[in-house]
Amino acid sequence: MRTFVIAFIAALIALPAAAADVQLKKGPGLDKVEANCQACHTLAYIPMNSPFLNAAGWSAMVTKMIKAFGAPIDDGDAKAIAEYLAKNYGT
Amino acid sequence: MITRRHLLETAGAGAALAVSALSLPKFMAAEAAGVDLTPGVPQGISSYVTMGTLPGKKPLIQLSDRPPNYEAPIEYLRTPITPNDQFYVRYHLADIPEVKAEGYKISVGGDGANGTAEITLDDLKKMPAVEVVAVNQCSGNRRGLSNPHVQGVEWGYGAMGCARWKGAKLKDVLDKVGLKKEAIEISFNGADGPAIDKTPDFIKSIPVWKAMDESTIIAYEMNGAPLPHFNGFPARIVVPGWTGTYWMKHVISITALTKPQGGFWMNPAYRVPIGKFPLRDRFTTQEYAPNTPITEMVVNSLITSHRDGAKIKASTVAVSGMAWDGGYGIRSVQVSTDGGKTWASAALGQDLGPYAFRPWSFDLSAKKGTNTVMVNATNKIGQSQTAELIFNPAGYHNNVMQNITLIA
Numbered sequence: 272m273r274t275f276v277i278a279f280i281a282a283l284i285a286l287p288a289a290a291a292d293v294q295l296k297k298g299p300g301l302d303k304v305e306a307n308c309q310a311c312h313t314l315a316y317i318p319m320n321s322p323f324l325n326a327a328g329w330s331a332m333v334t335k336m337i338k339a340f341g342a343p344i345d346d347g348d349a350k351a352i353a354e355y356l357a358k359n360y361g362t
Numbered sequence: 363m364i365t366r367r368h369l370l371e372t373a374g375a376g377a378a379l380a381v382s383a384l385s386l387p388k389f390m391a392a393e394a395a396g397v398d399l400t401p402g403v404p405q406g407i408s409s410y411v412t413m414g415t416l417p418g419k420k421p422l423i424q425l426s427d428r429p430p431n432y433e434a435p436i437e438y439l440r441t442p443i444t445p446n447d448q449f450y451v452r453y454h455l456a457d458i459p460e461v462k463a464e465g466y467k468i469s470v471g472g473d474g475a476n477g478t479a480e481i482t483l484d485d486l487k488k489m490p491a492v493e494v495v496a497v498n499q500c501s502g503n504r505r506g507l508s509n510p511h512v513q514g515v516e517w518g519y520g521a522m523g524c525a526r527w528k529g530a531k532l533k534d535v536l537d538k539v540g541l542k543k544e545a546i547e548i549s550f551n552g553a554d555g556p557a558i559d560k561t562p563d564f565i566k567s568i569p570v571w572k573a574m575d576e577s578t579i580i581a582y583e584m585n586g587a588p589l590p591h592f593n594g595f596p597a598r599i600v601v602p603g604w605t606g607t608y609w610m611k612h613v614i615s616i617t618a619l620t621k622p623q624g625g626f627w628m629n630p631a632y633r634v635p636i637g638k639f640p641l642r643d644r645f646t647t648q649e650y651a652p653n654t655p656i657t658e659m660v661v662n663s664l665i666t667s668h669r670d671g672a673k674i675k676a677s678t679v680a681v682s683g684m685a686w687d688g689g690y691g692i693r694s695v696q697v698s699t700d701g702g703k704t705w706a707s708a709a710l711g712q713d714l715g716p717y718a719f720r721p722w723s724f725d726l727s728a729k730k731g732t733n734t735v736m737v738n739a740t741n742k743i744g745q746s747q748t749a750e751l752i753f754n755p756a757g758y759h760n761n762v763m764q765n766i767t768l769i770a
Contacts, residue, residue, distance in 0.1 A: 294410075311456060311561065315425065315426045315427070318407065319406060319407050319426065320404065320514075341562075
């Protein structure tokens with residue numbers, strides 16, 4: 272409980288700071304996620320959309336970011352990102 | 363469960379901590395994470411969500427800070443007019459300049475116009491002013507409650523608000539340049555844009571007939587004050603009855619078109635399956651099977667006095683909230699305390715016009731134990747809320763009747 276309260280207060284203090292980055296789960300591919308996705312949007316979009324997409328759903332999401340939104344992500348990174356998302360934020 | 367008192371006692375080590383906690387609204391302390399999320403939204407939200415305070419705003423549910431997407435807790439929606447500092451914030455794209463009133467102008471033209479014009483904020487204010495009280499609701503409000511979940515910003519109940527908007531008629535601005543008879547759509551662009559050039563800019567159009575509606579305005583005031591930056595300063599388009607996607611913030615260009623507006627944000631985004639919803643307003647120049655642009659809001663209601671599971675006294679308890687629709691106006695709000703077997707009318711409150719939130723209230727005779735309250739609004743053309751979700755891929759138009767439990 273006490274640990275939690277301290278964490279909560281820490282979160283309150285951090286509130287006005289726009290750069291209070293979302294911490295994603297550690298795992299292979301996280302570096303590619305951090306390197307590519309944050310250029311356009313907060314990483315919060317990932318846990319927000321979880322966990323209800325399967326591997327195909329996350330792969331389609333990465334493709335949408337590239338095709339519809341013009342994200343300059345190379346094929347290797349796209350694959351690593353989709354795998355990371357499916358493993359850590361998929362169903 | 364962490365209570366407000368526990369929080370303050372624990373925080374007592376530092377005065378600054380206590381002050382920051384004290385400045386928060388009372389309801390925030392009720393839940394562990396400090397945020398009362400709407401039951402049913404994707405679980406992952408709770409792993410990061412906080413209340414976030416944008417400049418000029420009270421704490422809102424910060425679904426994302428870049429681009430800013432901040433939702434109003436239901437406690438902010440207890441009045442038919444939502445105060446500016448409690449109004450939700452929604453952006454698609456992260457490059458959001460602070461537009462100054464000085465030097466601000468809107469370019470008006472297009473191949474469907476006879477000429478061009480540049481309209482300053484002063485020009486707008488010199489034109490005959492119109493006021494309209496209207497609900498601005500994000501198309502995706504309640505997306506987070508879709509079952510199954512669908513991708514997008516996972517809003518609960520609070521991606522909406524109702525304000526008194528004041529501005530010039532869009533029609534009057536279009537009359538300055540004159541529309542050709544071939545004009546079919548009026549499109550809008552705002553000062554905000556994408557973080558990278560390859561991302562489609564957010565550009566939206568409406569049919570000419572809706573643009574020429576007397577209630578469609580270019581608003582420069584919201585509830586008697588200049589628009590907050592995060593709600594579109596210096597001016598935004600207000601399309602009463604239609605979902606927020608068309609209400610372009612920081613509008614810098616208005617273009618009359620003889621061909622349908624293209625781009626990602628018209629198609630495939632913001633579309634609903636044809637024939638699935640009882641909508642009257644059709645945007646036919648953008649209608650390509652199997653779907654059509656979202657247009658007017660479906661009739662809906664929200665209980666704002668109590669959250670699901672709230673504790674009450676075994677006595678007469680006023681359960682209240684808001685009802686709204688796409689501009690026909692609310693005829694009645696029915697409440698059932700037996701799961702929908704029998705219904706009674708709620709009392710309707712102040713009528714601020716057909717596009718506004720209509721307050722309603724119902725005196726519940728609460729018995730010891732579990733009480734349920736189910737609500738169904740009906741508009742003046744006889745449309746009511748649905749019992750079951752009408753699933754669609756973007757999670758739009760969720761007007762499923764609430765049925766909350768109150769414990770006495």
